[in-house]
Amino acid sequence: MIIKSLSLENYRNYDHLDIDFKDKTNILYGDNAQGKTNILESIYMCSHGKSHRNSKDKEIIKIGKNECHIKLDILKKDIPYRIDIHLRKSKTKGIAINRMPLKKISELFGIANFILFSPEDLNIIKNGPSERRKFLNIELCMLNSLYVNSLINYNKVLNQRNTLLKELRFNDSKELYDTLDIWDEQLIKFGKDIIREREKFIVQLKPIIESIHKNISGGKENLNIEYEKNTSVESFEKDIKQSRKKDIQYKMTLKGPHRDDIGFYINGLDIRKYGSQGQQRSGALSLKLSEIELIKKLTNDNPVLLLDDVMSELDSKRQNNLLESINDIQTIITCTGIDDLINKRLKIDNIYKIVQGTAKIVV
Ligand SMILES: Nc1ncnc2c1ncn2[C@@H]1O[C@H](COP(=O)(O)OP(=O)(O)OP(=O)(O)O)[C@@H](O)[C@H]1O
Numbered sequence: 001m002i003i004k005s006l007s008l009e010n011y012r013n014y015d016h017l018d019i020d021f022k023d024k025t026n027i028l029y030g031d032n033a034q035g036k037t038n039i040l041e042s043i044y045m046c047s048h049g050k051s052h053r054n055s056k057d058k059e060i061i062k063i064g065k066n067e068c069h070i071k072l073d074i075l076k077k078d079i080p081y082r083i084d085i086h087l088r089k090s091k092t093k094g095i096a097i098n099r100m101p102l103k104k105i106s107e108l109f110g111i112a113n114f115i116l117f118s119p120e121d122l123n124i125i126k127n128g129p130s131e132r133r134k135f136l137n138i139e140l141c142m143l144n145s146l147y148v149n150s151l152i153n154y155n156k157v158l159n160q161r162n163t164l165l166k167e168l169r170f171n172d173s174k175e176l177y178d179t180l181d182i183w184d185e186q187l188i189k190f191g192k193d194i195i196r197e198r199e200k201f202i203v204q205l206k207p208i209i210e211s212i213h214k215n216i217s218g219g220k221e222n223l224n225i226e227y228e229k230n231t232s233v234e235s236f237e238k239d240i241k242q243s244r245k246k247d248i249q250y251k252m253t254l255k256g257p258h259r260d261d262i263g264f265y266i267n268g269l270d271i272r273k274y275g276s277q278g279q280q281r282s283g284a285l286s287l288k289l290s291e292i293e294l295i296k297k298l299t300n301d302n303p304v305l306l307l308d309d310v311m312s313e314l315d316s317k318r319q320n321n322l323l324e325s326i327n328d329i330q331t332i333i334t335c336t337g338i339d340d341l342i343n344k345r346l347k348i349d350n351i352y353k354i355v356q357g358t359a360k361i362v363v
């Protein structure tokens with residue numbers, strides 16, 4: 001897959017931007033706060049339907065304007081697609097593919113596969129389990145439309161069940177209590193789908209990350225990932241029943257895939273807790289690189305890699321690992337200086353300088 005061009009209208013600090021991309025390495029460089037990440041964010045919006053920075057749509061619209069537009073032209077297996085996103089201050093966003101409006105954001109998932117790598121991603125192993133669940137959800141939503149559906153429904157039911165648990169503390173009428181059965185049945189159904197898909201995903205990712213990490217560590221480290229389930233397909237029903245009393249006491253659902261985690265072990269040691277900072281960051285890099293490989297394998301196409309200022313966060317050896325694994329895919333790299341990249345003898349196809357919401361071609 002290749003991004004051909006991007007056009008922005010009233011997007012963050014851009015009034016208007018038209019930018020073309022080449023098939024391999026594209027560089028966006030400039031001082032801080034000029035609009036480099038904004039460009040990557042707008043591209044990411046076209047695959048994930050929302051900002052990677054967790055911004056609300058109305059924060060993305062240029063201050064003082066009421067609406068904004070993103071237009072992205074891509075080539076996917078040589079077929080052109082145009083993705084249009086229209087954000088409005090007071091209404092829901094409009095998304096169209098080849099000028100056909102979508103009914104739901106989830107219809108966008110899987111059309112374009114963009115992988116964004118930002119400095120915060122290097123903390124995924126160090127951070128709490130919710131970051132790792134977010135990773136699982138984002139990846140699986142991109143690859144699997146059934147998962148999207150199960151996840152949306154699971155979260156809805158979980159919220160309803162938690163609201164009911166709170167009410168039961170003050171009103172334990174039989175009528176209210178019995179409605180728990182209805183929510184439990186739904187929670188179990190969608191929860192089992194989620195667990196099954198996560199199991200399959202980790203099984204596929206395991207050998208890829210193991211081999212990538214072996215390479216990154218010069219053969220010294222054996223990285224093993226484990227799906228650490230809070231419950232299993234077989235026992236979810238029993239666990240929910242058994243935990244009901246406690247759930248009412250704590251006013252929340254204590255069992256289910258919303259409490260899952262992924263374990264990272266190097267030579268048997270849990271690096272979430274005991275890893276050095278270097279091991280945690282290398283593990284995170286291995287995870288990103290394996291994401292690229294898995295998408296290649298499952299979609300039979302190359303994803304586009306968006307690297308937001310990560311080169312400066314990595315030491316020279318890890319920079320080389322990253323550059324080696326991206327030489328055959330389209331990459332858009334943001335940075336504040338280009339000397340380092342030029343020194344790496346990276347084949348650069350295109351350089352833009354970003355200054356206060358404008359992009360000027362340099363090479
Ligand atoms: N809704 C908005 N309207 C106008 N300007 C905005 C809006 N949202 C953000 N900005 C501006 O966008 C700029 C930040 O852009 P961006 O995050 O892309 O910078 P950057 O070039 O990536 O910088 P850094 O190198 O520090 O990461 C800031 O000047 C900010 O004030």
Ligand SMILES: [Mg+2]
Binds near residue numbers: 036037309
């Ligand atoms: Mg930035």
